[in-house]
Amino acid sequence: MSKSTEETENLDLIEYLTQNNFLFRGLMSSWLTKYIAPEQMIREKLYSSRPIYTAFRTDTSLEYLYVVIHGGPIVVRSTPLDRIIAITYVGSCFGMQNLALSFGKVSRAFPSLVEAYKTADVVKIPLEVVKILHQESSIFRQRYGLMFELQEKFQYHLLNCSTYPPQAVAALLRALIYQERELGNQPQGDGVFVFDLPVEVIAKACQLNHRTVEQVLKGMTKIGLLKSDKATHSDLVQVLNPEEMKAVYGATRDKVSWWPLR
Numbered sequence: 001m002s003k004s005t006e007e008t009e010n011l012d013l014i015e016y017l018t019q020n021n022f023l024f025r026g027l028m029s030s031w032l033t034k035y036i037a038p039e040q041m042i043r044e045k046l047y048s049s050r051p052i053y054t055a056f057r058t059d060t061s062l063e064y065l066y067v068v069i070h071g072g073p074i075v076v077r078s079t080p081l082d083r084i085i086a087i088t089y090v091g092s093c094f095g096m097q098n099l100a101l102s103f104g105k106v107s108r109a110f111p112s113l114v115e116a117y118k119t120a121d122v123v124k125i126p127l128e129v130v131k132i133l134h135q136e137s138s139i140f141r142q143r144y145g146l147m148f149e150l151q152e153k154f155q156y157h158l159l160n161c162s163t164y165p166p167q168a169v170a171a172l173l174r175a176l177i178y179q180e181r182e183l184g185n186q187p188q189g190d191g192v193f194v195f196d197l198p199v200e201v202i203a204k205a206c207q208l209n210h211r212t213v214e215q216v217l218k219g220m221t222k223i224g225l226l227k228s229d230k231a232t233h234s235d236l237v238q239v240l241n242p243e244e245m246k247a248v249y250g251a252t253r254d255k256v257s258w259w260p261l262r
Helices: 003-020 127-136 138-159 165-182 199-206 210-222 242-249
Strands: 042-046 051-055 064-071 074-078 083-088 112-116 120-126 193-196 236-239
Touching: 003 064, 064 127, 083 138, 083 199, 120 127, 127 138, 138 165, 165 193, 165 199, 165 210, 165 236, 165 242, 199 210
Parallel strands: none
Antiparallel strands: 042 120, 051 112, 064 120, 074 083, 074 112, 193 236
16 A cells, blocks of 8 residues: 555544544644644454453553444443443543543542453554643543543443333433433434444343343333334334433332333
8 A cells, every 4th residue: 555545544534533533523634633643543443342451450551542433332341240331432432541641640440341342443542642632732631531521420320220120221321322412422313312232231231131121121112212123233222212211210110100011
């Protein structure tokens, strides 16, 4: 491949980031090219169910920020319950909490496995470049900090994930709705939130068994909270009414008339 072709592909990648990724959206491509050399952006394919890294290892930090450009989601599994505590989709990034920058310097937790639940394409941006962008752009700096806040709020929703199945599943969906809305990735043009969200991911995030999750999704579909479309991929969860989902999230056992299903 010629040098000019490589430069064109990388320029297109920068333009893609400025149009589709939360951290870079709206920034000038010409401005970014002053700080990101083509050879510094590393494209990599992350294969399903293979570890990417273990987060929060003692005295260990990452060398790259991961930008998800296709596929996924990327999940973080905590131990020893193997509970999923973070879900990252296209349009967002991961790895900030393990970079020696901003809140990453003081972010501490127990070791957790980071993996691609489904095969994903990412771009790895070196820490040195992220530091420069963080220093030079107040917009980048503000968004970078917001991503830490969103992670904390995601886990806060999961903390409110009761043992009552409808509320537990609603808590996860509310967490994703809030996260993707703040990132500017959703809703779709028709106001629907669409998530690639396999039953196993829901089960491990909510600490429920697969059969119970399937029954909750069936009930939510029956009352019109979710849309069932057999023509689409079976792992897609389409939330039609986020506000009604919020009501289920805040409901107590005697307020959800459709559970248990009969």
